[in-house]
Structures are given as C-alpha cells and as structure tokens.
Amino acid sequence: MAKMLGARWCPSALRSPLQVISFPACQLHVSRRAKNADQKEFENAVTQLKLLKKDPGNEMKLKLYALYKQANEGPCNIPKPGVLNLINKAKWDAWNALGNLPKETARQNYVDLVTSLSSSSASSSQVKPGADKEQQGSENVVVTSEDGITKIMLNRPTKKNAITTQMYQEIILALKAASKDDSTITVLTGNGDYYCSGNDLSNFNTLPGEIEEKVKSGGILLRDFVACFIDFPKPLIAVVNGPAVGISVTILGLFDAVYASDKATFHTPFTHLGQSPEGCSSYTFPKIMGLAKAKEMLIFGKKLTAGEACAQGLVTEVFPDSTFQTEVWTRLKAYSKIPPNAGRISKQIIRNWEKEKLHAVNAEEVRVLQERWQSEEFLNAVMNFFSKRAKL
Numbered sequence: 001m002a003k004m005l006g007a008r009w010c011p012s013a014l015r016s017p018l019q020v021i022s023f024p025a026c027q028l029h030v031s032r033r034a035k036n037a038d039q040k041e042f043e044n045a046v047t048q049l050k051l052l053k054k055d056p057g058n059e060m061k062l063k064l065y066a067l068y069k070q071a072n073e074g075p076c077n078i079p080k081p082g083v084l085n086l087i088n089k090a091k092w093d094a095w096n097a098l099g100n101l102p103k104e105t106a107r108q109n110y111v112d113l114v115t116s117l118s119s120s121s122a123s124s125s126q127v128k129p130g131a132d133k134e135q136q137g138s139e140n141v142v143v144t145s146e147d148g149i150t151k152i153m154l155n156r157p158t159k160k161n162a163i164t165t166q167m168y169q170e171i172i173l174a175l176k177a178a179s180k181d182d183s184t185i186t187v188l189t190g191n192g193d194y195y196c197s198g199n200d201l202s203n204f205n206t207l208p209g210e211i212e213e214k215v216k217s218g219g220i221l222l223r224d225f226v227a228c229f230i231d232f233p234k235p236l237i238a239v240v241n242g243p244a245v246g247i248s249v250t251i252l253g254l255f256d257a258v259y260a261s262d263k264a265t266f267h268t269p270f271t272h273l274g275q276s277p278e279g280c281s282s283y284t285f286p287k288i289m290g291l292a293k294a295k296e297m298l299i300f301g302k303k304l305t306a307g308e309a310c311a312q313g314l315v316t317e318v319f320p321d322s323t324f325q326t327e328v329w330t331r332l333k334a335y336s337k338i339p340p341n342a343g344r345i346s347k348q349i350i351r352n353w354e355k356e357k358l359h360a361v362n363a364e365e366v367r368v369l370q371e372r373w374q375s376e377e378f379l380n381a382v383m384n385f386f387s388k389r390a391k392l
C-alpha cells in the first residue's frame, strides 16, 4: 500500500502524476455530530489510516491531506504551485478548496472519513463473494454468528495463531460488531493445536515509521485492543483449545468464563522478553489468584497447566481434550438461550464497578510497555527468538 504518513504522503505514493484525479469542489459532509473529535481521536485516526489494508485511491488521499492540513493549520496558507508541479498543485487545490472550514470541523471530518475507510476496508475483507451472510472476518480472524453465539476464531495455525497488527484491528472490529449484533454471547477461540501464541514478535517490523512512531502506534493499538475487552457489553467466553501465550492469557482476566481443554497451557513470558504485564493482568491476576501466584506467572514466567490455571481461578472449567469441543459447545448453546438483555445487563453491572479502574490500569500498563519496547532487553529477546528460534 502506498506509503502514507498520516494524511500526508510522499508524492511518489500517488499512482502516477497523470493519474491525479481532478479534485471536485469539496462537498464535504460537515459532520452533524454534536461533538468535535478531540486531539486523541484525531491522532488515533492518523494511526488507523496507516493500518488500512488497501490504498484508498488518489482522490480520497487528497481529501485526507486537505482535511489534515486544515485541521492543523487552518485555511490554505501557502503560495499556489506552478501548473507543471502537478502533484503539489493537486494538493494545494484540495486544501484551498476547504476555504475557511473551521479546524475543529476539519478534524471531525478527517476522523469520520478514516473511520468509514477503516470499517469499509475491514468489511470488504470480511465478506467473501458468495460467502454465507453469517460468515465474516478475514482469513486470519474468522467470525461466524448463529444460534445466538458470535464466534471469533483466530485462524493462523501455521504461526500458532500469533496476533498480527492487522488481526488486532480485525478482532476490535469483530468485537464492536458482536456488541451490536443479535447474538446473546460472544466466544473467542483458536483454530489448530494452539489457542494463541500471543503478540506476533515481528509486529514491530511491520508497524510504520521509526522506533518512536512504532512504539506510539503500537501503544495506541494495544490500548484500544484491551479497552474493547474492558468495555465489551455482552457475556464473553474464551474456549481455550490449546496452549495460550502472552496477551491471549492476560486478557482472560477480562472474560466472563474461560473453558479450557486439558491440553491447554497458560504462559506469560514477559520478563523473558524484556516486557511487562498487559491486558490489565497486573490488576486482575492478583485479584483472581492472589499476589504470590500472580507474580509467579507475570514476573517469573511460570507456565501453568490447565488444571493449575483452574485451581488458581484463571480458568472456569477444564475438559478432556477428546470431548472438549462437544461438551463446551453444548454448554454454550444452552447459555445462548438466556434472555439477552438480562445477560447483558448482569454482565455490565458486574463490570461497571471496576471499568474506570481497568481503563486506568490499561493506560499505565501501555505506558510502561512503551518504555520496555525501546529497551535493549526487549530488542535482544526478539532478535534472539527469530535468530535462534529460541523456544520459551
């Protein structure tokens, strides 16, 4: 995808100067939303734009460029480029066409535009031609919804369901859709022999920009991802079909039930990776299993069997692997028959006592992690994994 630096991009990113689409008089939909996007939303939109899967095309890029400049600098304040300077003239025209559009409105329109691009890009990747209307998701995050259950399945078995930056985005979108669909409960599970091997350790190679930018956008992505689990309004159940590592373990403290195969293990190797706890686990794990057991996992990286995780309260119930899927899905189908509003309201009254606290924990964990991601310890650990393919 063409390199885009937020709403600005390097001229070469346009497919070709001659393809610069003449910019129609700007008929921007002035956002009717009562509130204007705040700076954080605007920065999130800039980050979101970099994670778009497909190039939105020159015309859309000109619109985004113009809104970005108007939001930051106000009306066009640079001299008009010469006619032969095609690209800069197209950009000038786009910006100048916004006239005196207030900065706040430009910022809101930018956020709205990126939001619509993100959801259309995700939905275009989700609904395959001829797919069953209930079949959604991308190849790595498969979403299905039937019998009152929306299932989000991590589907990258060759990489032990390691979560890429794109998959974080897709899980966020899947949870947002599930919170509004007609299902009663939502389930997260893995395909293949692993539930999930955590963060894809090559993610920092794929995030755009220099290290500072990678750390910033990685932090925003992680904070938004965990926030989705904090805020998810319906009963959320993990079906842990195999070993679970890292963030796939830490967010379990935010689920409403965790059912595990006796093949599953639970491992949070943060210190071995030069990292620190995330997913609110620095708060939820001590609450769930007591300080000593929580520290054994989060500081010393002790790997738990499913039985140990159940004994410590992280797992609700363990099933023999041979009958796991049958037993668990029979149980979940029964759960999906509860009155949906009562289920949702009961989940929320329990969660609401701590929601503010959990968001504060999430923000602090991300702040600390952003420092860790710039440490020698972290960089060496990741290099070590890929060079020696060291096992944890």
Ligand SMILES: CCCCC/C=C/CC(=O)SCCNC(=O)CCNC(=O)[C@H](O)C(C)(C)COP(=O)(O)OP(=O)(O)OC[C@H]1O[C@@H](n2cnc3c(N)ncnc32)[C@H](O)[C@@H]1OP(=O)(O)O
Pocket (backbone or CB within 6 Å): 158, 159, 160, 162, 163, 165, 168, 197, 198, 199, 200, 201, 202, 203, 218, 219, 221, 222, 245, 246, 247, 248, 269, 270, 273, 275, 278, 390, 391, 392
């Ligand atoms: C946006 C930023 C958000 C940051 C959020 C922070 C989260 C914290 C964490 O999640 S920390 C935990 C990160 N995960 C790991 O450290 C696990 C690393 N993987 C392993 O240790 C092992 O792969 C294993 C123990 C999970 C499985 O070992 P096994 O020998 O059974 O299988 P392989 O190692 O051969 O793996 C098969 C292929 O999958 C690739 N792979 C596995 N896990 C990851 C991963 N986390 N990231 C990237 N790639 C992974 C592995 O490299 C093999 O690929 P290959 O066949 O191409 O070599």
